[in-house]
Structures are given as C-alpha cells and as structure tokens.
Amino acid sequence: MESGELSAESLRKTVVGIQENASRESKQGSSAKLTAGSMISKPRMGRITQGTVFCGACAEEYPGRPAWGVVITARCDTTHEKTPIVNYLPAVTVEDWLQSHGGLLSIDREFLEVKNKYRNLLVKKQLSESLLDVHSPMQIAENNFPFPDESLGNRAQKERKDAEDARGFAARLQTLGDCLVTPLPNREGIGSILPTCSKNVEAVVKELVSHRLSGYYFLPSLGSVTERASCRGYVVLLREVHHIPRRTVPHLTSGVTADDIDAVATRSLRFDCFDFAYPVAELQSPWTEHLMQMFCNLFGRIGVADADKALVAQIVSDLEFTD
Known part of the structure; x- marks a missing residue:
C-alpha cells in the first residue's frame, strides 16, 4: 500500500461510520437522499438489496480499472436469503467505458x-x-x-x-x-483514435445519457461515499451478469477485504483498485425498476415476421365509410 492510503481497518471504520450516519438520516427522514428525486441515495447500514451499489466488483474487459456492482437480485430474495447467490451488473466510469x-x-x-x-x-x-x-x-x-x-x-x-x-x-x-x-482491453489503441471520431463519440454519449443505447445504462453519480469517483458518470454493463455467493453477502454489507473471504468468493469481487469492498450507494425508485426493465428487455425481445406490405394496401384501398 502506498504512503498516504488508508489501511483496510481504517477504511472499514470510516465506511461503517458513513453507513451508520446514512442509516440515521434515513430513519429521521432527513437528508438521506442527495437531492429530491435523485437517482442515488446513501447506502443503508447492514443491508444488500436490489439497487444496492458496491465497490470492488468484477468487470471482465476492465482489468486494473475501478468497477462497481449494481445488485439485481429481487428484493424479497435478498431480504429473506432465498437464493444461494446474489447477482449484480458491473458499472465502470464513463471515461473507462469510452476507452473500451x-x-x-x-x-x-x-x-x-x-x-x-x-x-x-x-x-x-x-x-x-x-x-x-x-x-x-x-x-x-x-x-x-x-x-x-x-x-x-x-x-x-x-x-x-x-x-x-x-x-x-x-x-x-x-x-x-x-x-x-x-x-479488449485496448485502451491505448482506442484512445488514440477517438479524438478523430468526435461526432460519433458525441452521438454515442447522447444515446447513452438518454437511455437509448442498448446494452448500457447511464448513472450520472454514485454519491459521495465511494472512492475513485468520476465527475462524468458511470455506465452499467447490462450484458455482463456476475454473482456473489450468499455466504459473502453478510461480510459485504459492512465491508470486506480479500483476506476476509475464501478463494471462491474472491473470484466474485476484485481488489486491484479497492482494498475494501463495501456498499457505496443505493439506486432509488423508479430508477431501479427502469434499469431492470432495460435489462429484461435486452434478453426478452421476441422477433416476429413483418406484416406483408400488401396488407396495408388491401385494408385502405376502396374503403367506404357508411353510417
């Protein structure tokens, strides 16, 4: 660990303190939400639920880059521990996504x-x-x-x-x-070409932020708790589903290091950019539901044959409207 970085134990205490404050604010109905109608709120103490965002996630094509996980397992399954695993989607910074x-x-x-x-x-x-x-x-x-x-x-x-x-x-x-x-990864190659494709880069980003880009979901912020934050926003990779073993989830709620979990569970998280994996935010309603809708639509589309063009002519030709 480089000089000036927090130790894992110091970071754990800091995170727990932030989570406890956020939990008290939520119970008091005060400033748990960053702004009225915001997409993101601070994490709740001691819980992982659908929409929870944590740092230290895996993102396959982003080695050595910070990644976060957005939990997508149903709320009732996470609350009552009905499943042996908890699924999540990785999120990366817009800057890293544009170089991938x-x-x-x-x-x-x-x-x-x-x-x-x-x-x-x-x-x-x-x-x-x-x-x-x-x-x-x-x-x-x-x-x-x-x-x-x-x-x-x-x-x-x-x-x-x-x-x-x-x-x-x-x-x-x-x-x-x-x-x-x-x-991928090919950060250097992609990064050297992008300045010459500015019009198409702008078009792609415009579709991303308006939630019209298939396979990706834009989050403008992850709040103030996380490290390695981006001022430009984050991209959720909707096609890349990961999971955490159920036995790891209780540790993750209060923060976990690589030394706290077994080798199998370590494959579900990544500690190359974060010494400590912990919840940093919660996606609020209706944004959680909106993300899930886009995720389901991505895998649930059903194609059917196009209607015969002659059918339109058949319907509208020689129409007579009578009383």
Whole structure:
C-alpha cells in the first residue's frame, strides 16, 4: 500500500461510520437522499438489496480499472436469503467505458461512415460496390484510382482528387478496422483514435445519457461515499451478469477485504483498485425498476415476421365509410 492510503481497518471504520450516519438520516427522514428525486441515495447500514451499489466488483474487459456492482437480485430474495447467490451488473466510469466498449461503438460507426463514402466514390467511378467485399480498400485504390498525367488539365485535377480520396478512405478503413478486431482491453489503441471520431463519440454519449443505447445504462453519480469517483458518470454493463455467493453477502454489507473471504468468493469481487469492498450507494425508485426493465428487455425481445406490405394496401384501398 502506498504512503498516504488508508489501511483496510481504517477504511472499514470510516465506511461503517458513513453507513451508520446514512442509516440515521434515513430513519429521521432527513437528508438521506442527495437531492429530491435523485437517482442515488446513501447506502443503508447492514443491508444488500436490489439497487444496492458496491465497490470492488468484477468487470471482465476492465482489468486494473475501478468497477462497481449494481445488485439485481429481487428484493424479497435478498431480504429473506432465498437464493444461494446474489447477482449484480458491473458499472465502470464513463471515461473507462469510452476507452473500451463505448469507444468501439463510436469507431464502428465511423468505420461504416467511411466505408459508405468509399462506396459512393466507387459508384461515381462506375465500379461495383462489391469490390470492397473481395479486395482490400488499398488494393482497390491502387488498381482503380491511378494518379493521372498532369497534362490532362482540369480532368487530371478531378482524377487526382479521387485518387487521393480513395487512398485516404483506404488508410482510414485500415486503421479503424485494425482497432475493431483487436481484443479488449485496448485502451491505448482506442484512445488514440477517438479524438478523430468526435461526432460519433458525441452521438454515442447522447444515446447513452438518454437511455437509448442498448446494452448500457447511464448513472450520472454514485454519491459521495465511494472512492475513485468520476465527475462524468458511470455506465452499467447490462450484458455482463456476475454473482456473489450468499455466504459473502453478510461480510459485504459492512465491508470486506480479500483476506476476509475464501478463494471462491474472491473470484466474485476484485481488489486491484479497492482494498475494501463495501456498499457505496443505493439506486432509488423508479430508477431501479427502469434499469431492470432495460435489462429484461435486452434478453426478452421476441422477433416476429413483418406484416406483408400488401396488407396495408388491401385494408385502405376502396374503403367506404357508411353510417
């Protein structure tokens, strides 16, 4: 432990003190909630329930980065200890998410935009778009967009521009494509490209914060209790479900270190960024229910065949309205 950091025991006492104060405030009906109608409140002493947020969670593609867990097991199951495990979803900072999953979403959109521009250039040249399916972008550029003889005047200028555009698109597609196929974590690679995709980064973040981005849920804050806090917010990874053994839950309610639990339970938590795993917040209603709705919709969608377009014409054609 580096100089100036709290020991595990000191941190435990600090956390317990914060939780006791939050519990007293909640009973008095005073300032347990950060603000009226806030998404987040301080944790309750001695309980883990649906919507509880704790630090020290596992997030598969974020080694060495802080992660929190949002409990999703039903309230009655956590209260009455009806299940052998408690499930949670990992949450990471927006900054880390943008250098991982969020960044890849932005880069993928950029890739599709550039590829579409390249297709348009092929069409302009009266070439088949399917060339991109069988040849590399740079091969297409070199074989079909040669640099012209300058003596051709205005025509040469146009052809030179097309040749330069084709090679620019090809190089861009190569850079973006290499990043997309590189396994996570790839913070350095993604981070170096994102500044060149600012429009798509902004679009992805806009969808995230408005809860329209499938697979992810935005939390603007985790309150004031947690360490390693982000001023930009957090992202819950809805597709990545983890669990904690039931025997570990009572320890987690008051705070736990890696030395306090067995090796099996340690796999459910991560102590590389937090020496101490403990509840830091509770997600409030209706946000808990909203998160659960998005989680269920993600795995509960049922696809059916589209209606025949001719059916619309059949219904509206020759309609006669009578008394």
